[in-house]
Structure formats: structure tokens, C-alpha cells
Amino acid sequence: MRAARTDETNFEYRKGRRALASHDAATALRALRSAVAACPATDRAELARRLYWLSIALRRIGKDGLAVKALSNAQRLAPRSRARTLYERFANGYGMPKSSCVEHDDYRAFCSIQIRKYLERVPDGRFADQDEIDTVLTMIADAWLKLYASTAISSVDCDEKLRIFREAGVAFPALRETRAARPGRVIVADFYRGRTQRTADxxxxxxxxxxxxxxxxxxxxYESDTV
Ligand SMILES: [Zn+2]
Structure with a gap:
């Protein structure tokens, strides 16, 4: 029974690899997704290998955010693997897909942080309509330009940038009724070091x-919780 299932997921894995080789990214994605889903979590090396190829398929169809997520999981499962090498080349210092220039990477990190802050305050945690999205994005862009003009962003390291981005408050107007910030926020603490986790740790x-x-x-x- 168990052997039969293993063969079946190997079949999906091989089918995915073949589809990638023949430039059929959509088929590859489907096959590799089921190969990943069917791989036992205990087989870390095999799971990392499948996630690596899944990330290749995701990149081919332009889903770079999800590709980085798959690679991030793969390199965690197998720290000395091809996934690790590719992850370091493909992800920027924020763990996001690398773009053409550092300023763009900075802006996208700033933007993601501010949007999340905004959405944490609105009742259902999502945008109501396009107008709200446009207003919020415009305000974030303005705040970014101000921050960029007043702070020497380019001369500090990634951890300092993150601290600045997280502290920067964008004065969003009450477009809708807001609620108190989510109470269930997770704070990562390192009890061995006796303090909270810092970004450079x-x-x-x-x-x-x-x-x-x-x-x-x-x-x-745009990244969902599943790869
Ligand atoms: Zn980790």
C-alpha cells in the first residue's frame, strides 16, 4: 500500500521534471504541487528537492513571491542544498524576490510593511475596493518619498532599514472604521539569549x-499561505 503511494508521487515528480524540460510550466506546476503535497514531511531531503523544482516552475510562470517562499522552505529543510544557493541568489536581504535595483527592493519592503500595518487596523483585514487601495498606495508612496529625502536610507544596512521602515508611521486617514491592532501578534523570543529575536540573528x-x-x-x- 505504502509502496504504491510512493510510486505514484514519484510519478508526479518525474512528470513535473519532464514538463519543465519541455517548457510546459503549467503542467509542471500542477504535477510538482501534488508531488510536494504527497511527500511525507519526515523525508526532508526529498521534500526540499521537490520544493526546489516547484520554485523553478513558479518562477517560469512569474510567481516570484511564491517561488521565494518555496525556496525558503526548501533551504530550511536542507541548508546545504541547491535550494540554498538559489535562494541566496534570488531573494534580497528582506527575503523577498530580488528586483533590478536596491531602491526598488527597499520600496517594496516598505510598502509591504505599511500595507500590512494598515490592514491590521481595518475590520476584516482586507481592502474594500479599488479606491481604498489607490488611496492607501498613494499615501505610502508619499511617505516613502519623504522618508527617502530625509533619511540616508542607502547608507544603512538592511536591519537598520527594517527598523526604520517598521517605525515609520504613515498617517492613514480613517477611510473606514478601524479596530484596535490584532491582539494575537506573535513575538519571537530567543530564550537562550534571553531577548527577542533580532533581524540579523x-x-x-x-x-x-x-x-x-x-x-x-x-x-x-499577494502571497497565500500555501505554496
Ligand atoms: Zn527560519
Whole structure:
């Protein structure tokens, strides 16, 4: 019974690899998704391998955010793997897909942080309509220009940038009724060091990456919780 199932998921995995080789990214994505879903979580090396190829398929169809997420999980499962190498090349210092320039990376990180802050305050945690999205994005862009003009962003390191971005408050108007910030926020504490996790610390999951690039990475908003 067990052997039969293993063969079946191997079949999906091989089918995905073949589809990638013949430039059929959509088929590859479907096959590799089921290969990942069917892989036992205890087989870390195999799961990392499948996530690596899934990330390749995701990149081919332009889902870079999800590709980085798949790679992030893969490198965590197998810290000395191809996934790790690709992750370091493909993700920026915030754990987001690298863009063409550092300023753009900075802006996207700032934007993601501010949007999340905004959405934490509105009742259902999502935008009501396009107007609200436009208003919020415009305000964030203005705040960014002001911050960029007043602070020497380019001369500080990634951890300092993150601190500045998180502290920067955008004065959003009450477009809708707001609620108190979510009470269930998770604070990551390192009890061995006796303090909360800092972004430059090695991640507690043991991947060897800085926390900000691993479990503390900034998730783009369009990224769902499943790969
Ligand atoms: Zn981690």
C-alpha cells in the first residue's frame, strides 16, 4: 500500500521534471504541487528537492513571491542544498524576490510593511475596493518619498532599514472604521539569549540564515499561505 503511494508521487515528480524540460510550466506546476503535497514531511531531503523544482516552475510562470517562499522552505529543510544557493541568489536581504535595483527592493519592503500595518487596523483585514487601495498606495508612496529625502536610507544596512521602515508611521486617514491592532501578534523570543529575536540573528529554525531572510522574511501581500 505504502509502496504504491510512493510510486505514484514519484510519478508526479518525474512528470513535473519532464514538463519543465519541455517548457510546459503549467503542467509542471500542477504535477510538482501534488508531488510536494504527497511527500511525507519526515523525508526532508526529498521534500526540499521537490520544493526546489516547484520554485523553478513558479518562477517560469512569474510567481516570484511564491517561488521565494518555496525556496525558503526548501533551504530550511536542507541548508546545504541547491535550494540554498538559489535562494541566496534570488531573494534580497528582506527575503523577498530580488528586483533590478536596491531602491526598488527597499520600496517594496516598505510598502509591504505599511500595507500590512494598515490592514491590521481595518475590520476584516482586507481592502474594500479599488479606491481604498489607490488611496492607501498613494499615501505610502508619499511617505516613502519623504522618508527617502530625509533619511540616508542607502547608507544603512538592511536591519537598520527594517527598523526604520517598521517605525515609520504613515498617517492613514480613517477611510473606514478601524479596530484596535490584532491582539494575537506573535513575538519571537530567543530564550537562550534571553531577548527577542533580532533581524540579523541567525534564525531559530536552524537554517543558518539571518532571521529577516528566513522565518522573519517579509511576505508580499499577494502571497497565500500555501505554496
Ligand atoms: Zn527560519
Amino acid at each position: 541567525r534564525c531559530l529554525c536552524g537554517s543558518g540564515l539571518p532571521y529577516r531572510m528566513c522565518c522573519g522574511r517579509i511576505r508580499p501581500l
